[in-house]
Amino acid sequence: MAPDQRTLDQLSLSRDEYDRIVDLLDREPNEVELGMFGALWSEHCGYKNSRPLLRMFPTEGPLVLTKAGEENAGVVDIGDGLGIAFKIESHNHPSAIEPYEGAATGVGGIVRDIFAMGARPIALLDSLRFGPLQPTETPPGAGPEYLPPTSPEVAAHNRHLFHGVVAGIGGYGNCLGIPTVGGEVSFSPSYSGNPLVNAMCVGVARIDKLVRARADGPGNLLMLVGADTGRDGIHGATFASVQLDESSEERRPAVQVGNPFLEKLLMEACLQLTEKHGGWIAGLQDLGAAGLTSSSVECAAKAGTGIIIDVAKVPRREAGMTAYEVMLSESQERMLVVVKPEHEGDVRDLFEHWELHCATIGVVTDDGLVRIRDGDTEVACVSATMLTEAPTYTREPVRPAYLDALQTFDFAALPDAADADATLLRLLASPEIASKRVVWRQYDHQVGTNTVVPPGSDAAVLRIKGTTKGIAVCTDGNAAYTYLDPYAGGAIAVAEAARNVACSGARPVAMTNCLNFGNPEKPEVYYQLREAIRGMADAARALGIPVISGNVSLYNEINGEAIWPTPVVGMVGLLDDVDRAVPMGFQREGDVILFAGDFAATHAGDAAAEHIRTAAGILAGKPAIDIAAEARLQRFLVEAAAAGLLRSAHDAGVGGVAVALAESCIAGNVGCDVREVAAIFGEAQSRCVVSCAPEQVAALRALAETCGVPCATQGSVGGDHLRFGTIALPVDELREAYESGVPHALEGISANV
Numbered sequence: 001m002a003p004d005q006r007t008l009d010q011l012s013l014s015r016d017e018y019d020r021i022v023d024l025l026d027r028e029p030n031e032v033e034l035g036m037f038g039a040l041w042s043e044h045c046g047y048k049n050s051r052p053l054l055r056m057f058p059t060e061g062p063l064v065l066t067k068a069g070e071e072n073a074g075v076v077d078i079g080d081g082l083g084i085a086f087k088i089e090s091h092n093h094p095s096a097i098e099p100y101e102g103a104a105t106g107v108g109g110i111v112r113d114i115f116a117m118g119a120r121p122i123a124l125l126d127s128l129r130f131g132p133l134q135p136t137e138t139p140p141g142a143g144p145e146y147l148p149p150t151s152p153e154v155a156a157h158n159r160h161l162f163h164g165v166v167a168g169i170g171g172y173g174n175c176l177g178i179p180t181v182g183g184e185v186s187f188s189p190s191y192s193g194n195p196l197v198n199a200m201c202v203g204v205a206r207i208d209k210l211v212r213a214r215a216d217g218p219g220n221l222l223m224l225v226g227a228d229t230g231r232d233g234i235h236g237a238t239f240a241s242v243q244l245d246e247s248s249e250e251r252r253p254a255v256q257v258g259n260p261f262l263e264k265l266l267m268e269a270c271l272q273l274t275e276k277h278g279g280w281i282a283g284l285q286d287l288g289a290a291g292l293t294s295s296s297v298e299c300a301a302k303a304g305t306g307i308i309i310d311v312a313k314v315p316r317r318e319a320g321m322t323a324y325e326v327m328l329s330e331s332q333e334r335m336l337v338v339v340k341p342e343h344e345g346d347v348r349d350l351f352e353h354w355e356l357h358c359a360t361i362g363v364v365t366d367d368g369l370v371r372i373r374d375g376d377t378e379v380a381c382v383s384a385t386m387l388t389e390a391p392t393y394t395r396e397p398v399r400p401a402y403l404d405a406l407q408t409f410d411f412a413a414l415p416d417a418a419d420a421d422a423t424l425l426r427l428l429a430s431p432e433i434a435s436k437r438v439v440w441r442q443y444d445h446q447v448g449t450n451t452v453v454p455p456g457s458d459a460a461v462l463r464i465k466g467t468t469k470g471i472a473v474c475t476d477g478n479a480a481y482t483y484l485d486p487y488a489g490g491a492i493a494v495a496e497a498a499r500n501v502a503c504s505g506a507r508p509v510a511m512t513n514c515l516n517f518g519n520p521e522k523p524e525v526y527y528q529l530r531e532a533i534r535g536m537a538d539a540a541r542a543l544g545i546p547v548i549s550g551n552v553s554l555y556n557e558i559n560g561e562a563i564w565p566t567p568v569v570g571m572v573g574l575l576d577d578v579d580r581a582v583p584m585g586f587q588r589e590g591d592v593i594l595f596a597g598d599f600a601a602t603h604a605g606d607a608a609a610e611h612i613r614t615a616a617g618i619l620a621g622k623p624a625i626d627i628a629a630e631a632r633l634q635r636f637l638v639e640a641a642a643a644g645l646l647r648s649a650h651d652a653g654v655g656g657v658a659v660a661l662a663e664s665c666i667a668g669n670v671g672c673d674v675r676e677v678a679a680i681f682g683e684a685q686s687r688c689v690v691s692c693a694p695e696q697v698a699a700l701r702a703l704a705e706t707c708g709v710p711c712a713t714q715g716s717v718g719g720d721h722l723r724f725g726t727i728a729l730p731v732d733e734l735r736e737a738y739e740s741g742v743p744h745a746l747e748g749i750s751a752n753v
Contacts, residue, residue, distance in 0.1 A: 011038025074548025099164025233330025434741025518562025585667025605682025676725025
């Protein structure tokens with residue numbers, strides 16, 4: 001009997017897709033088969049709307065060791081026989097319903113993706129988006145350029161989500177002993193009730209010890225290790241493939257519950273297995289979205305094999321579970337191991353040594369079929385490729401009508417910021433710019449003793465033990481830019497992440513991304529998705545940075561209202577000598593400050609500028625970037641660092657050059673005296689504030705000229721004030737505004753600036 005619409009909605013399947021399944025099978029699917037199709041054909045697993053667009057990304061490069069989308073994470077070769085594995089993923093919908101567990105299990109899932117490759121996780125990063133923490137108002141009859149208001153009740157809920165998510169990330173990551181070294185936090189009304197929680201993990205592995213997520217070798221055994229299976233998380237993948245509304249609370253059982261202490265044991269056991277006994281196994285895969293269904297079926301499909309699983313052999317923590325529930329459970333802290341039969345006892349002994357449950361639940365076959373049994377009864381029989389080849393949709397995009405009004409907005413009609421001191425202090429206290437210490441102080445960022453440059457800088461830097469090398473890592477994305485121009489916003493996300501890594505002295509080598517968008521079935525949202533990916537792809541290609549892994553999170557809407565289009569980029573850069581890492585803060589009195597990039601334009605950078613958002617509540621303009629100029633700037637930064645010419649470097653990003661100078665003063669606990677330039681709060685791209693020793697100025701400017709980068713001497717480091725044109729403020733006053741902004745917002749207190 002065909003299922004009713006409610007059942008199909010729960011499985012995130014359309015009626016047409018159900019009919020397609022019937023045609024493929026030449027029969028009606030049974031309950032277990034339909035559940036498996038629903039999970040694997042969901043947007044979360046099947047990438048139905050994004051897969052054709054993702055082909056725009058450049059995915060190959062001289063250091064790339066994996067093929068994007070075919071493994072748990074991407075890996076790049078950094079020399080010395082070592083590879084860096086990394087990936088970013090989302091856990092948005094679960095975090096909206098259960099912020100602590102949603103964020104915590106998001107961390108657990110991305111960590112398993114890394115050690116499933118045989119790589120030891122050495123760093124976590126996050127990218128978080130919330131609604132405003134304080135109430136806001138909008139003038140009566142305001143035009144589309146004004147941000148919508150936020151009620152006191154909504155602001156209070158946003159603070160609740162903030163506290164839960166931050167605690168969940170820290171609670172899980174700290175227990176694993178993996179440092180959370182960086183990330184970003186951003187705010188806009190579009191995220192009220194629909195926070196974005198993107199988590200990135202970075203690991204290091206010996207290249208000859210890497211493991212693949214494949215069920216190779218007919219006759220090899222399937223072993224399930226880790227937590228017992230319960231009913232938590234059932235339909236989690238399909239929940240992530242629908243928009244939020246008033247009924248979303250009913251999906252609370254779809255949110256998984258994590259146990260970081262068990263994951264720590266699981267991680268150490270799996271790493272011992274891959275590092276010392278890799279010959280015992282043929283593959284390793286974590287159980288994430290869609291649980292046992294996705295892990296087993298995808299491994300078989302990649303290898304061109306089949307599998308037989310007996311759910312009666314799956315250890316359970318709840319009585320009376322059906323085959324359907326066992327196959328779709330998303331209970332956390334579980335791994336699927338493809339074991340050579342002669343080593344079944346060895347693998348079991350290893351996991352039991354770590355006090356982990358381990359059960360042989362199936363076998364690899366050569367017929368390409370997924371056969372699920374419950375004891376002697378076969379409850380499903382479907383081709384592996386049939387399950388994994390979800391239909392794809394290429395839709396007709398429509399440019400959103402709001403773009404015309406916002407991109408042509410006349411900023412000349414706005415009053416000038418008459419008091420530059422007050423404007424700078426207001427910007428430093430804005431939650432968008434202010435220090436996120438209240439977030440990262442809850443994370444242990446020094447565990448493992450690899451952290452060279454800690455959170456709060458443009459990028460974190462980690463040493464690679466046993467070598468002279470280091471890596472720089474960051475997450476970046478500006479949804480306001482993407483909302484105003486999806487193509488430019490996508491390109492800027494890539495450029496900014498690479499620029500922040502280059503500011504630390506590292507050469508950007510590869511990236512991962514998390515694409516957070518609304519409902520792609522809406523033509524305007526599909527336009528945003530397509531154009532953002534096109535912009536990201538063009539920027540990545542121009543900068544020579546391959547995309548080696550990633551995640552797509554669609555249907556981020558609440559009551560039909562989509563979030564701002566939010567592409568997030570995780571970037572990894574390589575330092576041949578970690579001792580040449582460049583900090584953000586000014587270092588020594590008497591050092592010379594230079595502005596690298598084009599600081600001459602008087603009108604540049606008004607689009608989405610934070611000084612206009614904080615003063616007038618207006619978001620408008622048309623962002624732009626010259627990607628060729630960006631490439632020249634990044635080359636200059638990397639070569640200057642390698643030559644030992646830089647004492648500091650900092651991206652002039654959100655808040656403009658005035659904020660960049662203030663942040664460098666605060667980080668270095670020293671003042672500066674700098675000549676004024678035009679548009680000090682403008683947010684034009686491809687600009688940095690750098691400093692060097694006086695005797696290095698000539699060499700630095702000569703290098704800049706060789707690279708084709710404007711580089712002007714603007715002032716010097718020293719004193720206890722920031723002096724910049726008409727601005728004259730004590731560094732202590734800057735720090736007070738900068739450090740108090742987010743804590744005050746969380747307490748419902750207006751910043752006293």
